[in-house]
Amino acid sequence: MIPFAQYLRGLASDGDLVTIDESADVPPDVVAAEALRASGPALRYRRADGVDLASGMFSGPDQMQRRESKSWSRLALGFGLSPDASFVAVLDTIAGLGPSGGDADPTYAGQTASRTVDSVQDLNLPQGTEDVWPSLTLGVASVSSSEGSHWAPIHGSVVSDDKLRVRTPTALSSLLDDDGTLSIALGVPPAAVATAYLLAVTGCVDVPVQACGVADDVPLVPTNGGLVPSATEIVVETTVADRHPDFQSDRREAWEHGVASTPLSLSVERVIATDDPVIPFSPVGRPLADDLQLTGLATAAMLYRRVNDYWGISPIEWVLLPAEAELGICFVATNILYAGFEWQLANLLFTFSSLFDTVIIVDEGVSPRDFGRVLGDIWVKAHPSRDWIFSEPSAPAAKRPRYRRDGTTGARLYVNAAWDPRWEDSYIAPRVSFERSFPVSVRDAARKTWNDRHDAAAGDGD
């Protein structure tokens, strides 16, 4: 388990986090968005007033170019994996944080946040360019029930000294009494926020965290709401003021595209913080934002596990819901077991997630690190006439895209960019690549020549 502040220090020592002094004229969400758009490092904002902020720590460089690190590399570090950990290792880790069938063994520790803060406004939470009030994002809500504590994502606005307007999954809200208590944990270990997202997208908010894999890894501490990670930077304890408030807010964190969510009005009872707190925020709605990446990874983890459990064999190599496609396209690499398998697979994916109506299928052996290859193969391996399969226009509308928001039915599409299993092996064109186009002796000589290129005195050409 890696606490949030330690996680940030780890990113900094890896050269993947830059500290920036807060600027008076540029709101943090704009800076955060620009850093993400430029595939820059994670950021920490040093502030004169209030709590330090961090952004981009759950995101990563866009995969439209060859990059040394991937969109999940930072999170891998945050989970205690090597930053080179395979994509599937990250998916498996996330899936393992969820319901564990009762095998979990929770541990408890003392609250790291021991300092009381006078008012939630003293936190000086960031106010975005479009915001009327300061906002909190990437929060983990914790609520108690007779079965245990329940976590879910939460975000909202600070409307006064002691009033919050938030949005959280309906499933969590339904666990609350009218004057129930809810704690908001900000700056939790990456494993904890990933758990909240996973529970939301898998519809398992009702499973207590004590029965989830996360409890094995993250020590917990009680609050007036439910249990939160003991290493939380800031805990905001609240009571529910109104379970059905009538305010409208435009901001939606990415998990809300596929999960029913509801507004709540909360009264702040107490705010506690560590001595030098730093909390994350996401420039919600901007490309590659942290909440978008987290949703994509949690959903991919869920899909990967569910499809691979489905047939008794595990033909699926990976499932990816890239932030670059705003969760509107699902990519899957698989062994095509037999002709027609791809149709089954696509339909299964559509069944398990309502976010997208487009699935791209590629061969096993295509690495999730080679997204560029996927973006090429779609068009050259899939025959435009036979391998782009449109269903009849009677499928329910997908939730993420901007078309057919009125819910009219329409078609779904899957693109089969894998080799036709009926083809003879000799029909399959060998790929041009360093590894395949040159025998080993030539590759060795070439590597040596290339790597030594600055050593030898280069002659003047003319």
Added chain:
Amino acid sequence: MSNHYITAEEHLPNEDLTETTLQITDAETKRIFEARVRIARDPDELTDPRPLRVVAGPHEDVSEERYVELIDEIDSEGIDEDRLRRLAREQEMTSNIVNTRSDDLKVVLRYLVESGQYDSTAEALREISFQYLAENRPALLETYEDVRTEFEADPLRRALTDGE
């Protein structure tokens, strides 16, 4: 001559050991040229056999090893048909005596005649030369054959020669 050659399966004649003309690649220099060849699976069936990789398949990434005997490399411009035609036309007006100017050859040829193998030194020289050309310059002979057939089918020419 290189050690190793490459050609495509589609260029191969249906049967082993049949003589054929095809495009063949020198595996080392990658030079591609036309040659008269014979191909066999068993090198013992060929004179001076060289390894031959025969590539096949839609992407030619499938291959098998055979052996090739290079009989005659076709000149890159091919046989100059025009030249053959001209020579054939000129031949009509000139004598067909060829003088080898070799005492040694004459002795040997006369030996063959006196030992009963040939009726005359001219016949011996004809037979031996054509046999050699058939083995080593078959393309030239074939092309000449075509030119000559063309000639004989020419009605004007026939009329002129008939009139002689």
Added chain:
Amino acid sequence: MSADSFRKYLRLLEDEDALVSFAESVSWDLEASAVTTLANRTDGEIPIFESVEETTIDAALVGDPYRGPQCRPWEHLARAFELPPGLSGAAYYEAVIDRLRSPREPRIVDRNAAPCKDVVHTGTDVDLLSIPWPYIHRGDGGRYSNLHTVVGPDPKTRWGHWSSHRMMIHDDDLASLLFLAGEQAPNLYYYEYEPREEPMPVAVVLGTEPAVQCSTEMWIPNGRSEAVFAGGLKDGPVDLVPCETNDLYVPATAELVLEGRVLPNERLDEGPFGDYFGYMNGPRRSMPVFAVDAITRRGEPRVPFCVEGTGVGYGQNSSSTLQTAAAGPDATLGLQAAGFDVALAVPWRFTSQTVWVIATDRPYPGYLHELANFIFTTWGMLHIDFFVFVDADVDPLDPRTVLTAIALEADPDADFHQFGVERMPKVPLNIYQTPDEKGSADVGTSKTKTAKAYIDATSDRPAGVSGGDEELRRRAQELLVDAGVSSEAFDLLEWGGDRSR
């Protein structure tokens, strides 16, 4: 300094530390190509191999000289044309289009003043194998030249037609050319010269100046010549010189010129080759024969080549860069000149030719249908299978925004058009047709047709959902650069993060 010869272009690269020279001998047999593949893959310097084994003349090989940097593929060419440094993609396109709007007639120079004629060999002195042609991929049918200009006759213009067709080397004076019917020079050969049993004069020219290489990749309307657009591009006339053995003109500063004839009714093997799809493609086909009558060259020619097939996915090579930096602006101008309301037309970065992205308004119903099919019936005919249309304010050079547009705006029910209808020609280099479908068509083009499709990823919402206040964004970028983030990827800053505005 503008690059009005290939040599000057190489010098320019060297000044930028974008060129690396290898003095030790390399082999033309796969090794030069393998090193270039590594250079391409690592976004590294462009390699020049000063010494090539087993070569009778003092020639150098240059591996993918036109490959541009990953984040700004047009950068080297922008310098070659003396455009301001640090241009964004859209600004580069605008600048190039501006140049193309003012074509310039070329200038004929005397053969004694033409560097491409420093050394002249004709007749029996012609020895094609004296040039260090590279063997590029394991499994290729032969050694190849594939980064050159084929100069062919054009009855409508004085300067001939320039185009690009790969060439497989056979022997001292013979090569085969991949001539696919549908393209201009092959059409002239198959349907005019060959039926008349007349050899078609051509010249294959290597190591021309950047403006010439760029215009070779462009689609120029019938009746105009690439030469005048090359002049527009470089903002000055291209110097041409007559050939020794035929009536064509070739660029005078070229490194190497092969003059000859494409013979009627003759065929030689051509292929397999690892081509632009990124896959080895075969089998060999019978293709027209190029008989070389003369080789003229500089004393120590620099012979460029392209490791084709490495310009897909994340990869970049000369041909993928030329598509983005030359074909794209030309296509944009061409579409605008044809009356379409196109902001930018660019090739999709990951496929090199198969997919194009067009940012456009939609002035009337059916407009996209007309636009797509206009291109499919003209220059897009053989190689392009798909268009993706995005709003005019979406940057088609930013593939993330294009992918997002497809995901969020293209409705499978209504916005995917012409999939499933097989009516159009396809280049046989494709990998999705079976061998039977491709056939061994006499004129190269695949026997079986394919579908040509387009995706409408424009939004139905009114514009105005902007990315935010540009001034605020620029300030944010400046703050990040101040804090130590590299300025390279920021689009609103001048190159080098100069903040004097």
